[in-house]
Amino acid sequence: MAAALVAPLLLFLLAVFVLPIGAFLTRAVQETDVAPVLPRTVAALSGWNGQGLPDDAAFAGLIADLKEARVRDQASGGGAIARAAARLNADWPGFRSLLPLTARRVVAAEGPARETLTGINEDWGTALPWLAIRRAGGPLTDFNLLAVLDLKRDAAGDIAAAAEDAAIFRGILWRTLWIGALATFICLAIGYPLAWLIATAPARAVPWLLAGVLLPFWTSLIVRTAAWMVLLQREGVVNATLAALNITDGPLPLLFNRGAVLLAMVHILLPFMVLPIYASLKALDWRLPRAAVSLGASPMRAFLRISLPLSLPGIGAGSLLVFIQALGFYVTPALLGGANDQMVPYFVAFYASRTVNWGMAAALSCLLLLAVALVVLLYGRLVGFGRVKTA
Amino acid sequence: MTPSRFLLWSTGVLAILFLMAPVLAVLPLSFSAGSFLFYPLPGLSLRWYADFWSSDFWLPALWNSLRVGSVAALLAGSLGTLAAFGLWRAPFPGKTLIMAILLAPMVVPAIIVAVALLLAFGPLGLTNSFTGLVLGHAALGAPFVVVTVLAALQQFDAVQLRAAASCGASPARAFWRVCLPQIMPGVAAGAVFAFATSLDEVAVALFIAGPAQRTLPRQMFSGLNDSISLTIMAAAMVLVLISGLLLLAVTLLKRER
Numbered sequence: 001m002a003a004a005l006v007a008p009l010l011l012f013l014l015a016v017f018v019l020p021i022g023a024f025l026t027r028a029v030q031e032t033d034v035a036p037v038l039p040r041t042v043a044a045l046s047g048w049n050g051q052g053l054p055d056d057a058a059f060a061g062l063i064a065d066l067k068e069a070r071v072r073d074q075a076s077g078g079g080a081i082a083r084a085a086a087r088l089n090a091d092w093p094g095f096r097s098l099l100p101l102t103a104r105r106v107v108a109a110e111g112p113a114r115e116t117l118t119g120i121n122e123d124w125g126t127a128l129p130w131l132a133i134r135r136a137g138g139p140l141t142d143f144n145l146l147a148v149l150d151l152k153r154d155a156a157g158d159i160a161a162a163a164e165d166a167a168i169f170r171g172i173l174w175r176t177l178w179i180g181a182l183a184t185f186i187c188l189a190i191g192y193p194l195a196w197l198i199a200t201a202p203a204r205a206v207p208w209l210l211a212g213v214l215l216p217f218w219t220s221l222i223v224r225t226a227a228w229m230v231l232l233q234r235e236g237v238v239n240a241t242l243a244a245l246n247i248t249d250g251p252l253p254l255l256f257n258r259g260a261v262l263l264a265m266v267h268i269l270l271p272f273m274v275l276p277i278y279a280s281l282k283a284l285d286w287r288l289p290r291a292a293v294s295l296g297a298s299p300m301r302a303f304l305r306i307s308l309p310l311s312l313p314g315i316g317a318g319s320l321l322v323f324i325q326a327l328g329f330y331v332t333p334a335l336l337g338g339a340n341d342q343m344v345p346y347f348v349a350f351y352a353s354r355t356v357n358w359g360m361a362a363a364l365s366c367l368l369l370l371a372v373a374l375v376v377l378l379y380g381r382l383v384g385f386g387r388v389k390t391a
Numbered sequence: 392m393t394p395s396r397f398l399l400w401s402t403g404v405l406a407i408l409f410l411m412a413p414v415l416a417v418l419p420l421s422f423s424a425g426s427f428l429f430y431p432l433p434g435l436s437l438r439w440y441a442d443f444w445s446s447d448f449w450l451p452a453l454w455n456s457l458r459v460g461s462v463a464a465l466l467a468g469s470l471g472t473l474a475a476f477g478l479w480r481a482p483f484p485g486k487t488l489i490m491a492i493l494l495a496p497m498v499v500p501a502i503i504v505a506v507a508l509l510l511a512f513g514p515l516g517l518t519n520s521f522t523g524l525v526l527g528h529a530a531l532g533a534p535f536v537v538v539t540v541l542a543a544l545q546q547f548d549a550v551q552l553r554a555a556a557s558c559g560a561s562p563a564r565a566f567w568r569v570c571l572p573q574i575m576p577g578v579a580a581g582a583v584f585a586f587a588t589s590l591d592e593v594a595v596a597l598f599i600a601g602p603a604q605r606t607l608p609r610q611m612f613s614g615l616n617d618s619i620s621l622t623i624m625a626a627a628m629v630l631v632l633i634s635g636l637l638l639l640a641v642t643l644l645k646r647e648r
Contacts, residue, residue: 001562005477009470009533010489017496017530020511021503027510190406197403212407218638219414220591222608223627226615227413230420230428230624237416240429270410299395328500331593335615345502352506353598365503372498 025369028145028362031138033087037080038065042137045130050157054130059113062133066103084136090166091143091152092132098123131155144363148173169347173367176343179258179333180326183265184273187322188315190266191273195314198274199281210278217271225332228264229255232336256338264332269325273318280314281307316383324372344368418631421624428619439625449626452610459521459606460589463528468582470529471536472574476566478537479544497534504531505598512599519601527595532585539584543577576644583644587637590630 035042040061048054069081081103088095102120109116117124124130135153136143146152146159150167154160161167198209216224231237232254239251254260284307292302330345344364351361392400417428424434443449474493478486496504508527509518517523547570555565571578596609607626614623 002477002481003483005480006474006489006493007477009474009493009537012470013492013496013530013533016508016511016526017499017504018492020507021499024503024507024510190402190409193399193402194406197399200399209403209407212411214638215635216410216414218587218634220608220627220630220634222591222593222611222615223630223634224414226611226619226623226627227417229615229619230417231413233428233619235428237420237429240427267409267413270406324498328502330500330502331612335612345500348502348506349594349598352509358510361506365506368500369503372500376498 024358025362025366027358028366029140029142030359031136031141031143032359034084034133034136035138037069037084038062038133038137040065041133045134045137048130048134050127050131050134053125053127056112056114058130059117059124062102063106063109063113063116066099066106070103070107088129088132088136090147091135092128093163094123095129095132098129128155131157141359144359145366147360148363148367169364169367172342172344172347173371175341176327176368177371179262179265179341179343180323183262183269183326184319184323186262186266187270187273188319191270191318192277192315194270195274195277195281198278199284200286213271213274213278216267217275221268221331224268225264225335228260228267228336232260255336256341258337258341261333261337261341264336265326265329268332269322272321272325276317276321277311277314280311280317284310313383316379320375320379320383324375327368327371327375414627414631417624418628421621421628423621426621428621428624439621440628442622443625443629446622448605448610449607449622452605452607453626453629455604456590456607459524459528459604460586462525463532463589464582464586466525466529467532467536467585468578471533471581471585472540472571472578474533475537475540475544476570479541493537494534496531501531501592501594505594508595509598518599519604521604524596524600524604524606527599528589528592529585531592531595532588535584535588536578536581539581540574540577543574543580547573576647580641580644583637583640587634590633590637 038061041058044058044061045054048058066081069084072078073080081100085096085099088099098121102117102124105120106116109120135141135157143153147162147166148169150162150170151159152162152166194213198206198213201209229236233239234251234253234255236254238254239248242248242252243250288310289302289306292306293299297305327343328345329343330349333342334346334349344367348361348364348368351357351364419432420428420430421439422435422437423432424436424438425432427433478490478493504527508523512518512520512523512527517526551569552562552565555569556562560568590606591608592606593608593612596604596606597612600606600609607630611623611626611630614620614626
């Protein structure tokens with residue numbers, strides 16, 4: 001009976017939340033770009049041991065595959081060859097031009113397959129492009145998951161470091177965690193005294209102080225981001241005011257940098273820190289620190305040994321809320337940050353919308369979800385979920 | 392006042408100033424007679440509000456936001472209330488796991504939900520549709536309803552349900568006539584939370600809404616990406632007023648509890 005009441009929402013969330021996300025994440029290990037374009041080649045290469053060169057079936061298969069794919073691309077206006085080339089290029093640089101070039105030239109080609117291909121480009125006489133095709137043949141791959149860790153499979157199929165210009169993702173992950181940690185720490189440093197003040201202020205001041213936290217809390221994220229943009233931009237409020245007061249000679253570059261992103265993130269996330277800490281401080285038995293002081297502890301010692309430990313669940317809940325949300329921030333860094341301030345969510349959006357590379361978008365999402373899950377689990381271990389309170 | 396109290400008060404007041412000032416500082420710009428984004432204002436006028444009102448996309452965007460938010464809140468509110476009642480009523484196997492699934496939309500980054508829904512809704516024809524956006528926003532808002540209604544049920548005495556049953560009421564009738572009226576402030580507050588979540592949401596709207604479903608935050612996002620006009624400040628003012636009303640509603644509902 002009780003389960004039947006939960007079922008509608010559970011099924012709803014399974015349908016529009018859990019399953020879509022699950023299906024999306026599996027894209028990270030699916031290999032879909034190469035095998036449909038080069039089915040015979042992939043089949044022929046599956047029997048190859050990777051030593052020397054593949055047999056003639058692979059060469060003949062590639063020619064037949066490319067002829068067919070070219071006809072299909074021209075008929076549908078699709079870019080299947082280009083997509084396969086882009087995927088292969090990520091593994092073995094050179095494919096972006098090699099595959100389309102070969103596809104154009106084989107149309108008129110006659111004679112033995114092996115000589116035809118090596119005649120078009122001598123790279124086909126080496127093992128490297130064939131190995132790349134074999135690795136990309138699918139149906140499953142660890143290519144994307146390795147790529148977001150700045151790793152790849154080398155020619156022998158062993159895991160190795162990615163090429164330097166492709167090895168950007170560890171840096172992006174650290175940057176995301178670093179910005180999140182910094183925002184959490186600043187929120188805690190500002191939020192704890194504020195929560196303490198609200199919890200200890202005279203009763204008639206409390207509603208006003210709370211309103212000062214809740215009003216910004218309820219204001220749209222996009223409005224608060226817009227406010228910072230208008231304040232900080234070149235011809236914005238801050239620069240105009242500084243110039244009018246003759247403090248600066250020219251406009252300061254306040255926008256599109258790390259500082260602007262952090263400032264706005266702290267501004268947006270601060271209430272999430274203040275409210276749980278306030279809730280735990282309000283529930284605190286204030287006779288305990290007073291008793292400690294009356295027993296001879298200094299106020300500092302009473303705080304460190306009594307009040308602070310008792311408010312730890314609030315600190316934990318606030319830090320969890322702030323850190324997790326900071327990891328997922330997309331809109332604010334996208335609008336206020338420069339190229340070097342973008343975090344993992346930005347690149348998920350980038351791969352999903354600009355380059356339509358679902359594999360990389362999914363692999364980065366896996367990374368992000370893993371980070372969030374680890375933080376949540378760590379919190380469950382340290383604090384426990386029974387005590388999570390939101391205002 | 393002791394020095395430490397003074398320090399505490401000044402820190403706290405500065406923090407609140409930091410929270411309030413940015414938005415309060417830029418909103419008056421929307422009444423400017425000029426078109427610059429700084430002070431002093433060349434004069435006062437309502438021209439940017441007139442622009443908001445008469446443009447082809449701002450007012451429809453506001454309408455879309457209100458419509459999507461209302462339907463999503465209604466959907467999340469009813470499903471969430473039922474689920475919370477079920478969770479509260481009796482323990483059953485896998486309750487922890489189910490709770491984790493129900494609350495997951497709170498912690499999963501919105502951008503992942505957005506891209507996943509774009510992929511899943513595409514073949515179903517739900518992208519670029521009102522229905523798709525409502526479904527996505529309802530999923531994001533539902534956990535807030537569950538949490539709020541569960542909190543409201545803490546105050547409800549379960550004995551009343553047994554009393555209703557002994558007087559001959561069916562379980563459904565007992566819920567509808569005895570329990571629901573008492574937890575109604577919590578249900579309403581949960582629905583307001585869900586509405587606010589939808590009204591605040593950019594990522595999902597960015598990825599699965601078409602031009603005809605553009606919401607106000609989505610429209611502001613595009614505006615901020617191109618060139619900031621003062622109409623955006625007028626739109627921000629509208630959003631701030633709506634948020635204020637929502638906060639007022641939740642505060643009153645809390646008091647009623």
